[in-house]
Amino acid sequence: MLSLKIPGCKNLRVNKIVFDLNGTLACDGSLIKGVKKGINDLAKNFEIYILTADTFGTAAELLKDLKAELVIIDTDNGSRFKADFVENLGRKSVIAVGNGNNDAQMLKNAELGIAVLGPEGAAREAFLGAAMLCHKINDVFEILAHPRRLKATLRK
Incomplete structure (x- = not known):
């Protein structure tokens, strides 16, 4: 659980994180270096969900050592699926992380x-759907491990 008052912005009380897989946690079919440790560290304090269409049927094997729930997108409208998934989890309790057009509404719907x-x-x-932009996925892990960084970036 992350509980943080961000002056002039909002009071965060989140306990779930939803990640897009391809382009966010993985590139060219492999996890980005540091993702396994980052996800498993976050899983100590958050429920973790990883969303993918799993076009090549390799996601379960790729994510087998991660303390996260794999969610397969079983529709042609990935954007709607991801946005609805965040809503169904309870948007006010969710951080969403992604990089693609089909992540935009999910990013906008999430509390962060x-x-x-x-x-x-x-x-x-x-970018337009998100409250915050990070250069790489490992930056996200670092920021969530040091939440005052969120406060410094998001306060008004």
Whole structure:
């Protein structure tokens, strides 16, 4: 659970994190270095969900050592699925992290949306839907491990 008062912005009380897989946690079919440790460290304080269409059927194997729930997107409208998933978890208790066009509404719906630039780049719509932008996924892990950084970035 993360509880943090951000002056002029909001009071965060979140206990769930939803991650996009491809482009956010993985690149070219492999986890980005540091992701396994980052996710497993966060899992000590948060419920973790990883969303993917799993086009190649490899996500379960890729994520087998992560303390996270794999959620397969079983529709052609990934954007709507992700946005609805955050809503169904209880949007006020969710941090969402992604980089693609299909992540934009999920990032906007979450209490805290974080767009990640990452090795694949990021869609402009993801930036616009997020409250915060990070250069790479490992920056997200560091920020959530040191929540005062959120306060410094988001306060008004």
